[in-house]
Amino acid sequence: VEAEIPDEQKTAWKKHSASGFKNKEDFESAAIRHIETTLARSLYNCDEGAAYGGTALAFRDRLIIDWNKTQQSHTFADQKRVYYLSLEFLMGRALDNAMLNVGLKDVARDGLADLGFRMEDVIGIERDAALGNGGLGRLAACFLDSLASLDYPAWGYGLRYRYGIFKQEIINGYQVEVPDYWLDFNPWEFPRHDVTVDIQFYGHVRKYNDENGRQVSVWENGEIVTANAYDVPIPGYNTPTTNNLRLWSSKAASGEFDFQKFNSGEYEQSVHDQMRAETISAVLYPNDNLDRGKELRLKQQYFWCAASLHDIVRRFKKSKKAWKEFPNQIAIQLNDTHPTLAIPELQRILVDEEGLDWDTAWSIVVNTFGYTNHTVMAEALEKWSVPLIQHLLPRHLEIIYEINLHFLQYVERTFPKDRDMLSRVSIVEESNPKMIRMAFLAIVGSHKVNGVAELHSDLIKTTIFKDFVKIYGQDKFTNVTNGITPRRWLHQANPKLSELIASKLGGYDFLKDLTLLHKIEAYADDKQFRKAFQDIKYANKTRLANYIKDTTGVKVNPAALFDIQVKRIHEYKRQQLNIFGVIHRYLALKAMSPEERKKMQPRVSIFGGKAAPGYWMAKCIIHLVNEVGRVVNNDPEIGDALKVIFIEDYNVSKCEIIAPASDISEHISTAGTEASGTSNMKFVLNGGLIIGTCDGANIEITREIGEDNIFLFGNLAEDVEDIRHQHTYEGVLIDDGLQKVFDAIHNGMFGHSDEFSALTNTVVNHDHWLTSADFEAYCKTQDSIDVAFKDQESWLHKTIISVARMGFFTADRCIEEYAEMIWNVEPQKMKQNGA
Ligand code: CR6
Helix, strand or coil, X not given: CHHHCCHHHHHHHHHHCCCCCCCHHHHXXXXXXXXXXXXXXXXXXXXXXXXXXXXXXXXXXXXXXXXXXXXXXXXXXXXXXXXXXXXXXXXXXXXHHHHHHHXXXXXXXXXXXXXXXXXXXXXXXXXXXXXXXXXXXXXXXXXXXXXXXXXXXXXXXXXXCCECCCEEEXXXXXXXXXXXXXXXXXXXXXXXXXXXXXXXXXXXXXXXXCCCCCEEEEEECCEEEEEEEEEEEEECCCCCCEEEEEEEEEEECHHHCCHHHHXXXXXXXXXXHHHHHHHCCCECCCXXXXXXXXXXXXXXXXXXXXXXXXXXXXXXXXXXCCHHHHHHHEEEEEECCCCCCHHHHHHHHHHHHCCCCHXXXXXHHHHHEEEECCCCCHHHCCEEEHHHHHHHCHHHHHHHHHHHHHHHHHHHHHCCCCHHHHHHHCCEECCCCCEEEHHHHHHHCCCEEEECCHHHHHHHHHCCCHHHHHHHCHHHEEECCCCECHHHHHHHCCHXXXXXXXXXXXXXXXXXXXXXXXXXXXXXXXXXXXXXXXXXXXXXXXXXXXXXXXXXXXXXCXXXXXXXXXXXXXXXXXXXXXXXXXXXXXXXXXXXXXXXXHHCCCEXXXXXXXXXXXXXXXXXXXXXXXXXXXXXXXXXCCHHHEEXXXXXXXXXXXXXXXHHHCCEEEECCCCCCCCCCCHHHHHHHCCXXXXXXXXXXXXXXXXXXXXXXXXXXXXXHHHHXXXXXXXXXXXXXXXXXXXXXXXXHHCCECECXXXXXXXXXXXXXXXCCCCCCCHHHHHHHHHHHHHHHHCHHHHHHHHHHHHHCCHHHXXXXXXXXXXXXXXXCCCCCCCCCCC
């Protein structure tokens, strides 16, 4: 292609070809140009918002230059690419990350200072890109950062929701949801009006025999919606590699905006059609670990899968390679079962549109896909009703049935004596209505299935997917323990700690090889290092204390023990255990003499997290936390001994302030329910310790950092089922301490007790989440934390050792494991000049 371009053209082009700024002067010139022209502001009306806009646009220009070079280089190299399909990408803010990854934050800081702005204020203007619910979406964002940082040729594919996760307001102690219209000004996306895909829904399947007598299926007469691409550049750290996150937005197909109707006065109807099409990508479903089976959600899933696959296939076809090369060129990872329709969709493209025979097509499909499972909880496992799929995607339903038929025939041949096996593993559940089990379809259509922490990966093999291990063997199932990007979660969120580590390690190499952290273990007993480490923690706690003062009006003492639980509110995550424990502590403090109280370790209990709008119990928990805070924080007897804070609207950018400020963080899910958890990793990496159950990645964190450095408690996963059985047959035994907490609630200590009866009743009636069974151990462990915290020297020793041993939990390690075990892809390094 290059040879075809005349030299004069090349010269003219190269003379003016954009190059990114590298110094302060050029940054200022780029920012001011954008402020004056793109934003139409001047010296006299440039506020912080405009300063942010100019800075962001200057950096976007830089990223786009590297983005173009990366895409060119990947196309020329013509090697295998990874596509990460995720309905959620919880990116948070982009500016700080972009500045750090391209290594120009200091340049921008100086430039902004010249223009009269403080870097922190400018960064604070940006709205979070909150296109996710919790861990699953944030994991996808961390993976994109690692893929780019390690130079893997990789794209993310997602939906461009007009509304991300709702904004949470707390009004009179209750959660109120407010829409998050985040696209007002988003300099980080590039609309690609030329990249569109028409997506079909509904319609019917027509069959005929072609000239060779082969039966052909055509899916026709459906409703068409157009998918429009928006590209978000993903810069790697300290590398020119800049990958792409492609988000699809829905709009009415141009042919569909019916000019007939328009002209004949049915203007309203034609606008209505337009709006209906746009509804598909309008909102992110706000449920975490819960499947609700809504038709619009299925439409979202197909719309996004079909658009992404069309794009991937289009790119592959340009290479003119044979179809059997498809899995050697392309790896597609399914982030949970949300993109499972990509499996029958690729089969449909290969068989119906490209004319491959079923078996050839199917082997391409299976070798292309990998599936990551993120939960064992029944209520989160996706199922779609057969009548719904029949209506919306008639051809896909046929294909799913045929996939199932081939699969069941294989199972029958392999296990001729086990009749029950067939109904247990069938992709179609014989219920009324019949349901498609998406996880089963995902397993059958993928060559590898992985869980996200060791315990979780073991559990899926022994519980929900047990039969599939028998059918396919152990090798199809594997584990990739989750990780986090140290760029955002150490360097960006905790620059002072990053700097301290770099000062001992002789540079920032650890940000790309986190195992290098082990070298700071040598400083765990170094007086000066300890002092510096402690001062950083104190400064981070002060920063959070100031934030709390500004947003809630409550003054907390940074010298107190900061005990933090921030994550989605969910019964299985057991914020109720935490708040009942807080009440228990409050009652104990009230029963003491002032002298005794003075001797107690002061504590600030901090909560944060959103409840799904339809999740009543989770909302009750939020309300109780706020009511307890109201009472405790205003109790003059208590003073600094205990404060209870609920941080409103927890999100990624708030986590960046919160994670560096913990002494203790809580990861206390009922054993066997939290697949991995990733905030546990963020807190320890930032010099905090954990109170936790033997669940998810807590177990591996313990193995890495040592049992002495974590506060574990509670029943084990293997005993949970037995205890639940006991509850059913013998009733729930309510712990004495917990009973006192319930009495206080019932006596109205925290307002109208009716408001909380659902919360206490569920413990008394079933206690499915073992709140009572684990209560005593939880409180005792909290007491032991008070004692341990008093010995600050030993506490510092524990925290430093823990940081030093967190190397394993980098998302870079995850990506390398996926690349080797599942994708079989290699990095593609560009030269520093991007050639
Ligand atoms: N809710 C798990 O619950 C895990 C993440 C990412 C979750 C959590 O333990 O760390 O995925 N599962 O693997 C789902 O979303 C289904 C989550 O974030």
